[in-house]
Amino acid sequence: MTYSSFVRVTVALAAVLALGAAGPAGAASAPSDPWVRAWGLNSSGQLGNGSTLDQQTPSSVRGIRRDDVRELATGGGTVNHDFAVALLRDGTVESWGGNGSGQLGDGTTTNRSAPAAVVGLSGVSEVATGYNFAIAVRGGRMWSWGANDYGQLGNGATSTTATTRPVAVQSLSRVKDIALGCHHAVALREDGTVWTWGRNDYGQLGTGTLVNQNTPKRVPGLTDVVAVTTGCLHSLALTADGTVKAWGYNQNGQLGNDSTATASSPVDVKLLDEVKAVHSSWYHSFAVLADGSVRAWGWNGSGQLGDGTTADRATPVPVPGVTGVESLAMGRTHTVALIADQSVVAWGDNSTGQLGDGTTTSSLTPVLTLPPGSGTTRLPASLPWKTSYAY
Numbered sequence: 373m374t375y376s377s378f379v380r381v382t383v384a385l386a387a388v389l390a391l392g393a394a395g396p397a398g399a400a401s402a403p404s405d406p407w408v409r410a411w412g413l414n415s416s417g418q419l420g421n422g423s424t425l426d427q428q429t430p431s432s433v434r435g436i437r438r439d440d441v442r443e444l445a446t447g448g449g450t451v452n453h454d455f456a457v458a459l460l461r462d463g464t465v466e467s468w469g470g471n472g473s474g475q476l477g478d479g480t481t482t483n484r485s486a487p488a489a490v491v492g493l494s495g496v497s498e499v500a501t502g503y504n505f506a507i508a509v510r511g512g513r514m515w516s517w518g519a520n521d522y523g524q525l526g527n528g529a530t531s532t533t534a535t536t537r538p539v540a541v542q543s544l545s546r547v548k549d550i551a552l553g554c555h556h557a558v559a560l561r562e563d564g565t566v567w568t569w570g571r572n573d574y575g576q577l578g579t580g581t582l583v584n585q586n587t588p589k590r591v592p593g594l595t596d597v598v599a600v601t602t603g604c605l606h607s608l609a610l611t612a613d614g615t616v617k618a619w620g621y622n623q624n625g626q627l628g629n630d631s632t633a634t635a636s637s638p639v640d641v642k643l644l645d646e647v648k649a650v651h652s653s654w655y656h657s658f659a660v661l662a663d664g665s666v667r668a669w670g671w672n673g674s675g676q677l678g679d680g681t682t683a684d685r686a687t688p689v690p691v692p693g694v695t696g697v698e699s700l701a702m703g704r705t706h707t708v709a710l711i712a713d714q715s716v717v718a719w720g721d722n723s724t725g726q727l728g729d730g731t732t733t734s735s736l737t738p739v740l741t742l743p744p745g746s747g748t749t750r751l752p753a754s755l756p757w758k759t760s761y762a763y
Contacts, residue, residue: 407432408441408458409742412703412726413758416470417485418446418454424485428725428732430742430762433458434486436466438763444752446761447475447501449554449604449654449704454756457506458487459499465490465508473504474536475518481534490517491537500753502552503604507541509550514541514559522555523586524570530586544588551753553602553620558609559588560600566591566609574605575636576620582636591619594638601753603652603670609638610650616641616659624655625686626670632686642687643667653702653754659688660700664712666691674705675736676720682736694738703755708741708762710751716742716762724758 409430410419417424420433433456442461448454448470455469455476466487467476474481477490490508498509505518505525515538516525523530526541544567549560556570556577567588568577575582578591591609594617599610606620606627617638618627625632628641646662656670656677667688668677675682678691696712706720706727717738718727725732728741741760742748748762755761 405432405747406437406439408436408438408444408761408763409433409748410456410759410761411728411741412760413451413454413724413756415451416448416454416483418448418456418469418756418759420456420468420485420487422486426724428728429730430728436487438747441763443499444750444761444763445499445501445506446752446754446756446759447503447506447552448756449503450757452483453504454759455501456761457490457499457501459496459508463495463497465493465496465499467506473519474534475501475504475506477506477517477536477538479536481536493538498548498550500550500552502557503554505552507550507552507557508538509547512546512548512562514544514547514550515539516541519555522571522584524552524555524557526557526569526586526588528587542587549600551600551602551607553607554604556602556607558600558602558607560597564596564598564612566594566597566600568607574621574634576605576607578607578619578636578638580637591638599650601650601652603657604654606652606655606657608641608650608652608657610647614645614647616644616647616650618657621655624671624684626652626655626657628657628669628686628688630687641669644688649699651700651702651753654704656702658700658702658707660697664696664698666694666697666700666709674721674734676702676705676707678707678719678736678738680736698749699751701751701753701755701760703760704757706755706758706760708751708755708760709738710748710762711744713744714742714746714748715740715744716746716748718760721758726758726760728760
């Protein structure tokens with residue numbers, strides 16, 4: 373990117389953020405209401421507002437107050453698969469959206485456009501979602517439901533029949549965090565070790581092989597990990613010393629090691645310092661640095677990296693003009709950022725209104741979705757194909 377392009381991007385974002393409550397139509401009019409918000413594609417009822425109509429501006433998820441939510445996880449990746457799972461502060465779990473593989477965990481395979489309980493779960497501390505399956509952590513052990521065609525439920529079975537109610541993941545305890553790719557799972561234990569299972573044809577399990585696993589197996593040589601995240605076919609880990617490790621599919625440079633070669637064992641992501649958090653989505657990855665700035669790498673076909681181009685990046689590059697970032701969430705081809713002043717901005721593909729600015733015009737640079745003081749303090753770990761959430 374040229375210096376002049378950088379200046380244009382920075383000035384444009386500054387103008388957007390300065391709009392505050394007078395921002396773009398739709399975004400500025402959103403009140404500081406108490407509800408979880410969702411917008412974009414809604415073909416499966418994944419917005420949770422009782423309809424299947426797309427929304428170009430944020431709408432409220434029916435009956436789910438953001439103060440009652442401990443964690444929101446959203447999954448899917450194609451029409452009629454997208455869904456959401458909310459962990460409430462009382463330890464119960466609710467879900468809504470697409471359910472063709474039983475990923476709502478309600479004992480059926482029927483889509484639902486409003487939240488309802490996942491059966492038999494209480495005392496839950498973490499939730500995560502993949503393409504068409506989900507996992508919950510309870511008492512350091514895991515429970516999974518949905519599709520299991522690659523062994524991603526981790527219960528020792530492989531079946532094309534949907535598991536519509538939670539089943540126990542085998543042989544792993546003291547789990548403190550979980551991240552799910554399209555068809556694989558990555559669990560972080562309290563001792564800083566990482567365990568994986570599910571699909572592995574691109575080495576996304578990090579075990580040095582390309583063999584699928586239907587029960588958890590430890591990633592060799594990976595210790596002192598403090599956070600994990602997953603794309604569709606790749607995985608990332610942040611270590612205690614700030615190093616970022618990556619493995620799996622790498623055709624678009626999403627491993628960030630200045631290569632496009634697949635890696636079945638962890639490699640170092642280059643050009644990163646003082647990393648506060650790591651995020652990943654389909655074929656791209658992000659890091660939020662300690663100063664609130666952002667680095668991005670991988671697939672960029674719709675401008676989802678936010679660097680003002682559509683060129684893939686095999687090493688991390690700055691996202692111009694985006695500062696004070698608290699969190700990120702990425703869909704397949706768009707990105708949403710939460711800023712410290714509680715504003716929300718987004719960039720990339722906007723074909724179904726997933727940027728939330730009241731239009732369906734895509735943008736290579738950030739547009740305002742929610743104004744400062746919106747009450748938003750969190751984003752989900754990942755996003756479905758063309759839908760966005762904030763809470």
